[in-house]
Amino acid sequence: MENRHIPESELILNSDGSIYHLHLKPEHLASFVFTVGDPDRVPLVSQHFEQIDFKIKKREFVTHTGWKNGKRLTVMSTGMSTDNIEILLTELDALVNVDLESRLLKTKKTQLQIVRLGTSGSLQLDIPAGSLLASEIGIGLDTLMMFYPHLAGNHDLAHAIQKELDLSFLPYQAAADSDLLSKVEGKFIKGITLTCPGFYAPQGRHVVLKPRIQFMLERLSDLSIDGKRLTNFEMETAAYYALGELLGHQMLSLNAIVANRPLKKFDPEANKTIERLIQAALECFGF
Numbered sequence: 001m002e003n004r005h006i007p008e009s010e011l012i013l014n015s016d017g018s019i020y021h022l023h024l025k026p027e028h029l030a031s032f033v034f035t036v037g038d039p040d041r042v043p044l045v046s047q048h049f050e051q052i053d054f055k056i057k058k059r060e061f062v063t064h065t066g067w068k069n070g071k072r073l074t075v076m077s078t079g080m081s082t083d084n085i086e087i088l089l090t091e092l093d094a095l096v097n098v099d100l101e102s103r104l105l106k107t108k109k110t111q112l113q114i115v116r117l118g119t120s121g122s123l124q125l126d127i128p129a130g131s132l133l134a135s136e137i138g139i140g141l142d143t144l145m146m147f148y149p150h151l152a153g154n155h156d157l158a159h160a161i162q163k164e165l166d167l168s169f170l171p172y173q174a175a176a177d178s179d180l181l182s183k184v185e186g187k188f189i190k191g192i193t194l195t196c197p198g199f200y201a202p203q204g205r206h207v208v209l210k211p212r213i214q215f216m217l218e219r220l221s222d223l224s225i226d227g228k229r230l231t232n233f234e235m236e237t238a239a240y241y242a243l244g245e246l247l248g249h250q251m252l253s254l255n256a257i258v259a260n261r262p263l264k265k266f267d268p269e270a271n272k273t274i275e276r277l278i279q280a281a282l283e284c285f286g287f
């Protein structure tokens with residue numbers, strides 16, 4: 001990669017030297033990061049830390065860094081949608097891989113491990129609310145990755161979804177890091193996750209405005225691609241996996257299933273499932 005001087009208007013630092021949106025300096029970040037969508041979920045994770053050394057809030061990005069079981073870790077909130085994940089991952093990568101003084105790439109690369117702890121809706125009757133699901137693959141129904149280099153790897157699912165829904169664009173497809181995925185074996189079911197650019201019509205919901213794509217839920221639930229089926233809807237996973245692949249960081253998205261869409265049910269006990277998700281993730285990663 002060309003080692004150019006990154007201009008001030010392209011990688012923006014605040015007056016205290018912290019990075020623009022996240023408001024972090026390199027020393028505030030651990031190499032293992034849990035991410036959550038909801039800022040109020042950050043203390044639900046960090047309450048399990050033995051010690052918290054650093055806390056900051058900027059916009060929807062709330063960060064706590066501390067220690068558990070002798071290991072340093074960070075938890076941070078991202079807000080919703082893939083556009084926020086683009087900001088998150090670009091700035092996290094810059095914190096570890098750009099010398100913020102010289103504005104040049106560091107010669108030695110640091111790899112982050114980033115695990116999303118999010119909520120999600122199931123597309124399948126046999127994946128009830130209350131399930132814990134690890135996304136093996138993420139498929140993005142948004143256009144974020146049209147602005148970045150092409151992804152390597154298999155795009156079979158993306159092509160099948162484009163055909164089924166008659167989309168004018170090709171969704172993007174990327175996979176979880178296999179080492180991180182192996183750590184949750186037995187504790188999480190595995191699934192194929194659809195990352196949507198919205199919560200309502202882009203997930204086939206009808207409130208007042210009628211979704212343009214008819215029977216989206218049923219068509220995606222029934223789709224079988226070489227024996228593989230789609231399992232859940234959320235709004236960030238594919239961007240983590242795609243940008244993780246391009247930037248060289250390890251990513252895993254873990255989901256608390258809070259709705260069963262075929263049953264038309266939302267789980268009133270969703271908070272308990274989120275707490276189980278947090279506990280299970282801490283255990284699986286040795287914290």
Ligand SMILES: O=P(O)(O)O[C@H]1O[C@H](CO)[C@@H](O)[C@H]1O
Pocket residue numbers: 036037038079080081117118119120199234235236
């Ligand atoms: O609970 P979080 O992590 O925010 O994840 C899910 O919940 C939000 C929608 O309610 C979207 O961000 C979706 O991905």
Ligand SMILES: O=c1cc[nH]c(=O)[nH]1
Pocket residue numbers: 119120121122199203233234235258259
């Ligand atoms: O159905 C759901 C539930 C949580 N998050 C989503 O994006 N969709």
